[in-house]
Amino acid sequence: MQVSTFLWFDGRAEEAADHYTGVFDDSAVLDVQRAPDGRVMTVTFELAGQRYVAYNGGPEFTFTGAISLYAECDTQEEVDRVWANLTDGGKEGPGGSLTDRFGVTWQVMPKALGELLNAAGPDEAERILTALHAMTKIDVQRLIDARDQ
Incomplete structure (x- = not known):
């Protein structure tokens, strides 16, 4: 089993993953999953050994400081x-x-x-x-x- 942080974006998952992996050493985009029409759905990436999944889920949810x-x-x-x-x-x-x-x-x-x-x-x-x-x-x-x- 692996536990990862799941981040919900409104269309900017790939941009965010690319930005974050450029900021932190020992980081990389591991996988990009696309919908049949070519849109990016999820991006799996690591930041300094910690795994994240970025999802283009739409505007329903936004990040908070909580x-x-x-x-x-x-x-x-x-x-x-x-x-x-x-x-x-x-x-x-x-x-x-x-x-x-x-x-x-x-x-x-x-x-x-x-x-x-x-x-x-x-x-x-x-x-x-x-x-x-x-x-x-x-x-x-x-x-x-x-x-x-």
């Missing part, structure tokens, strides 16, 4: 690159969240955030989280500065 995709980045440079690509045509949100041009909500977080919080005492953690919530794109150095205040 569920989001979480991208944990190894470096600030990776945060910057992923953020720039996903916000292109999209909208920045608070605390590392964004909504991309397809309406999908993402959390773009540096791996360092968890490391900082795990090593922090209660006062340090509160300062880190206060700084985090004041940001759009996460800046690791600003989190470190907040911890060290």
